[in-house]
Amino acid sequence: MFKEHRNEDFGSGHQYYYCGIGGDFLGVHHNSWSDYCSQAIGRNSKVGKWPPHIMGKGKDKNLGSPKRSVDSPKSPKMRGSGDASSSSSSSPAYRREQLLRSSPLPPITVTPYPLSTSTEMAMAMSSEAQALQERVKVLSDVVHELQRSRDENIPHMNAINQLSDKIVSEEKLAVSNRNKLKGMYEKCSVDTEREVTLMKKALNTVYQIRNIRHDLRIQAKNSGNKETIRRGALMKMLLNCAQTLPLWIGSSGEKPPPLCGAVPPEQNYVAKVNDMVACLVRGSEGEDNWILAEVVNYNAATNKYEVDDIDEEQKERHTLSRRRVYPLPLMRANPELNPEALYSKGSIVMALYPQTTCFYKAVINRLPTLATEEYEVLFEDPTYADGFSPPLMVAQRYVIQIKEGGKKK
Amino acid sequence: MDLKDCPLSLPVVGSLDHARSLPRYTSLLNGEGVAMEELDGLQLELELLLSSVLVRQVAISNNLSIIYQLEKGKYVPKPATSPGKKMKREDSDRPFKKMKDSSGKSRDVVPTPGPPPGVKPSKVLHVKCSVQKYEPVFDVPDLGPPEQPKPPPPKNDVTNRFWAYVEQYCQEITVDDIKMLEELVNVPGDDSDYYKTPPLGRHYTLRWAQEDLQDEQKEGLKLNEGKKKGVKADTPDLPEKLLKEVDMNGCSDDVAPLGPLTQRLIAGLVEENVLVSDIENKGMDGLGVTRPGLIKSLGLSSASSIEKRIKKELQDQGVMESDYGNEDDEDEILCELRRCQSELRAVSQHNATQLTRLLNLARDSLVRHDLKKRLRDADHKVIEAYRTIAAARQKKKTPSKKDKDFAWKAIKDREAIVRQLDLASNNNC
Numbered sequence: 001m002f003k004e005h006r007n008e009d010f011g012s013g014h015q016y017y018y019c020g021i022g023g024d025f026l027g028v029h030h031n032s033w034s035d036y037c038s039q040a041i042g043r044n045s046k047v048g049k050w051p052p053h054i055m056g057k058g059k060d061k062n063l064g065s066p067k068r069s070v071d072s073p074k075s076p077k078m079r080g081s082g083d084a085s086s087s088s089s090s091s092p093a094y095r096r097e098q099l100l101r102s103s104p105l106p107p108i109t110v111t112p113y114p115l116s117t118s119t120e121m122a123m124a125m126s127s128e129a130q131a132l133q134e135r136v137k138v139l140s141d142v143v144h145e146l147q148r149s150r151d152e153n154i155p156h157m158n159a160i161n162q163l164s165d166k167i168v169s170e171e172k173l174a175v176s177n178r179n180k181l182k183g184m185y186e187k188c189s190v191d192t193e194r195e196v197t198l199m200k201k202a203l204n205t206v207y208q209i210r211n212i213r214h215d216l217r218i219q220a221k222n223s224g225n226k227e228t229i230r231r232g233a234l235m236k237m238l239l240n241c242a243q244t245l246p247l248w249i250g251s252s253g254e255k256p257p258p259l260c261g262a263v264p265p266e267q268n269y270v271a272k273v274n275d276m277v278a279c280l281v282r283g284s285e286g287e288d289n290w291i292l293a294e295v296v297n298y299n300a301a302t303n304k305y306e307v308d309d310i311d312e313e314q315k316e317r318h319t320l321s322r323r324r325v326y327p328l329p330l331m332r333a334n335p336e337l338n339p340e341a342l343y344s345k346g347s348i349v350m351a352l353y354p355q356t357t358c359f360y361k362a363v364i365n366r367l368p369t370l371a372t373e374e375y376e377v378l379f380e381d382p383t384y385a386d387g388f389s390p391p392l393m394v395a396q397r398y399v400i401q402i403k404e405g406g407k408k409k
Numbered sequence: 410m411d412l413k414d415c416p417l418s419l420p421v422v423g424s425l426d427h428a429r430s431l432p433r434y435t436s437l438l439n440g441e442g443v444a445m446e447e448l449d450g451l452q453l454e455l456e457l458l459l460s461s462v463l464v465r466q467v468a469i470s471n472n473l474s475i476i477y478q479l480e481k482g483k484y485v486p487k488p489a490t491s492p493g494k495k496m497k498r499e500d501s502d503r504p505f506k507k508m509k510d511s512s513g514k515s516r517d518v519v520p521t522p523g524p525p526p527g528v529k530p531s532k533v534l535h536v537k538c539s540v541q542k543y544e545p546v547f548d549v550p551d552l553g554p555p556e557q558p559k560p561p562p563p564k565n566d567v568t569n570r571f572w573a574y575v576e577q578y579c580q581e582i583t584v585d586d587i588k589m590l591e592e593l594v595n596v597p598g599d600d601s602d603y604y605k606t607p608p609l610g611r612h613y614t615l616r617w618a619q620e621d622l623q624d625e626q627k628e629g630l631k632l633n634e635g636k637k638k639g640v641k642a643d644t645p646d647l648p649e650k651l652l653k654e655v656d657m658n659g660c661s662d663d664v665a666p667l668g669p670l671t672q673r674l675i676a677g678l679v680e681e682n683v684l685v686s687d688i689e690n691k692g693m694d695g696l697g698v699t700r701p702g703l704i705k706s707l708g709l710s711s712a713s714s715i716e717k718r719i720k721k722e723l724q725d726q727g728v729m730e731s732d733y734g735n736e737d738d739e740d741e742i743l744c745e746l747r748r749c750q751s752e753l754r755a756v757s758q759h760n761a762t763q764l765t766r767l768l769n770l771a772r773d774s775l776v777r778h779d780l781k782k783r784l785r786d787a788d789h790k791v792i793e794a795y796r797t798i799a800a801a802r803q804k805k806k807t808p809s810k811k812d813k814d815f816a817w818k819a820i821k822d823r824e825a826i827v828r829q830l831d832l833a834s835n836n837n838c
Contacts, residue, residue: 097418099464105430105457110449136443143437150424157422164419173415178476181417185473188422192466199459206452213445244449247456249463336460337467371460372453386565 094168108372113240114233132212139205146198153191160184200249207246229312235355238292238310241276242395247371248331248338261333261341261396271295271305271327278350278359278400279307280324281316290350290359292398293318295325311357326350326403332396334371342367343375343399351377352398361402365391375399416475420468425461434458581778582771590768600757604750606743668716670723773833780830787823794819 163184167177229237248260258265271277275295280288293307296317305325309316333341343349343364351362366376375396379389427434431454437443443451610616723729794816801808808816 094415097420097468099420099468100423100425100461105425107432108450108453108457110453112446113449132445140437140442143434147427147438150427154424157424160422164421167419173417178479182473182476182480185469185476189466189469189473192462192469195462196459196466199455199462203452203455203459206448206455209445209448210452213448240449244452247460249456249459334456334460334463336464371456 094171096164096168105370106372110243111236111239114229114236132209135205135209135212139202139209142198142202142205146195146202149191149194149198153188153195156184156188156191160188203249210244231311234311234357238352238357238398239395242397243372245329245332245395245397247334248341249334250338256333256338256341257331259327259329260331261329261338262343262399262401263329263333263341264401265327269327270298270300270322271325273297275330276310276328277305277307278326278328279305279318279320280403281309281318281320290326292352292357292359309357326400328397328400332371335368335373336370339367342396348402349377350400350402351375351379351394353379354392354394359398359400362394362399363388364399368396416479417472418468420465420472422465422469425458427458430454431458582774584775587768587771587775590764590771594761594764594768600753603753606746668719670719671715674719777830777833780826780833784823784826784830787819787826790819791816791823 160181163177163181167173167181170177248256250256256263258269273295277293277295278290279293281291281293282288292310294310295305296308297306298304299306303322305320305322307318307320307325309318333339335342345364345367347364349362349364350359352358353360361380362377363380364375365378368374374393376391377394377399378391380387381389384390425431427438433443433447433451434454437451720729794812797812798808798816801812
């Protein structure tokens with residue numbers, strides 16, 4: 001299941017991945033991050049995905065039983081009771097619509113972007129570092145202003161709630177109350193608009209800072225800092241990219257654009273250089289695999305992409321026709337506002353198997369309910385009794401439409 | 410307006426508790442600044458915050474637009490699902506006045522007070538239906554192919570199904586099975602019907618002609634009924650008359666119903682006449698055709714009886730041997746029928762032998778099952794005896810005589826059963 005199984009040379013140079021399963025490997029690289037461990041459990045199960053001829057070569061006794069029972073990688077984060085939709089008009093009595101979850105939001109965990117100290121230092125010494133600090137100042141100011149505005153709005157919203165409760169207890173909507181409510185809603189609408197504007201501003205600043213940092217990283221990398229990225233770091237990088245993929249925020253009624261969540265790209269879309277794509281690559285054993293890669297170049301004359309395998313150890317550059325390349329989403333869809341831009345439960349998709357750089361066929365088992373959550377998918381895996389892996393979490397970015405033409409064997 | 414008819418959702422508005430849910434945002438507010446490493450987290454927190462505010466914004470603008478509609482005196486139906494952005498579209502489709510409290514109960518049916526002129530109740534319903542129907546259509550293009558619901562992954566119960574399937578072939582034979590086999594064996598071979606060769610019926614060309622005629626009659630009857638009723642009285646007799654004619658024609662015109670012997674006989678008798686008539690009327694052919702009255706004049710009821718009589722006469726006279734004239738051999742259909750009959754005979758015989766064989770086997774194995782059951786009981790007894798003796802040994806006591814006797818008895822019983830079982834299986838093999 002690791003991309004090595006595209007390699008015939010299996011014995012040498014890759015010990016790193018399967019020595020000390022579950023223990024050393026995790027301990028070394030992911031000590032501080034609890035979520036990681038749960039995802040890494042999935043890695044053991046993946047052993048079952050290895051082709052039979054590999055399973056038989058004696059290495060597998062290190063790997064443990066492929067059918068080791070696996071708990072659900074992430075505990076399901078509070079769902080249900082406080083949800084906005086559940087309270088609407090199911091019981092005969094009038095129920096007010098609940099917009100906020102009653103329970104606190106699940107804690108947000110982000111995989112830190114892995115950076116070596118040398119890169120970090122190179123970045124700190126760059127002339128851009130000053131610009132970064134200024135942005136952070138701007139960000140801080142915006143956030144303070146935002147919070148002031150939020151604080152100011154709270155009393156007014158409480159007034160709305162009080163009036164609404166009064167209407168509910170009277171069981172009818174009198175004209176006077178209706179007019180009062182109208183005025184309050186109008187004011188609240190204006191207030192909310194201001195909050196939205198400030199939040200967008202803050203977010204934009206964050207995106208700017210991120211972009212600067214990204215440029216700096218590339219600079220540092222190009223300026224002779226040619227350390228190879230270890231696999232653990234690569235995985236972290238991929239997770240970080242997926243988690244911090246910008247969230248699409250549209251004005252009300254606007255449709256999510258192509259490449260937001262599950263919305264497919266336009267017919268003639270061409271992925272840009274440095275974009276990540278899924279591409280169908282023929283391995284040395286003649287088998288097709290959907291791998292994660294980065295676009296290097298697109299030749300419009302031949303309709304062909306040049307892509308680099310994201311896994312640096314593969315050191316492979318492929319030239320592939322457009323059909324074999326599928327761009328990853330450029331934005332996350334917001335489950336709260338644009339559920340239509342998510343794959344529905346039971347959809348068959350291609351998803352990146354956790355801790356690998358390959359996409360495999362999977363079924364959506366649970367949708368994210370918050371922008372920060374991920375899909376829960378079941379991978380097709382004949383080594384399990386029911387033909388599917390235990391539920392695994394995959395970020396929106398790494399779930400793509402299944403391509404019928406490019407079925408893997 | 411009664412609240413239960415009110416389309417407003419009166420949302421509970423509020424602000425996300427940042428101190429509880431958004432730690433990085435909170436720490437930035439408290440002047441602790443933000444480290445570069447925390448920027449990613451801050452981004453996600455801001456995004457969540459924005460999302461929650463946008464949800465509020467959508468809800469409020471929906472409620473606000475409903476209020477505007479209500480103010481204009483328009484009737485706004487209560488949304489069936491959570492309010493969404495389709496609200497506006499629905500509003501514009503429903504140009505009804507606001508209802509009074511009294512008619513609140515029948516909200517969905519007809520808005521009685523003052524619907525705009527020209528809008529009839531039936532149309533009201535129609536508009537509503539069409540809106541609901543169109544809704545998925547609006548959404549489909551947005552969703553694209555991957556959004557279509559797919560069946561949930563099927564559970565892999567092939568193994569269970571396999572074992573369930575195999576089980577009935579492996580289970581022990583019961584008395585019921587034997588009963589069923591006996592019934593099958595003793596079923597009276599009611600195949601005699603299939604071994605009979607039915608007599609020849611009328612030739613199919615005749616039957617078809619008759620059926621065609623009847624059909625045409627019916628058709629004509631219908632037409633006639635449609636046109637005039639005066640003819641009605643005559644019609645019932647008409648088909649019968651025609652049928653009779655056909656029958657007569659069949660006898661006189663067609664040579665087929667005459668058996669081969671009859672034909673030969675007539676040919677022998679009337680050959681010269683035929684020749685004569687041949688000369689006289691060129692082009693005429695066939696026997697009996699030239700003399701339509703011949704058969705009738707012989708005063709015989711049917712062709713087959715003539716054939717039989719001629720055959721019998723010829724045999725009695727010694728002109729023809731008794732087994733001669735089995736011209737049936739040339740009848741393809743009869744040959745096929747005979748072939749099928751012999752096949753059926755063979756198959757049913759085979760079935761019968763197989764059934765009896767199975768029955769015998771089943772009876773044997775029933776006996777063996779019995780023995781095996783006893784063997785199991787005996788095994789239990791032996792093990793029990795062993796346990797008591799072993800327990801005694803553990804306590805460093807010699808086992809009592811009673812225990813010993815019991816053990817010996819159990820072992821001997823078991824051996825006897827094993828021998829019987831061996832015997833039974835040897836007999837079978």
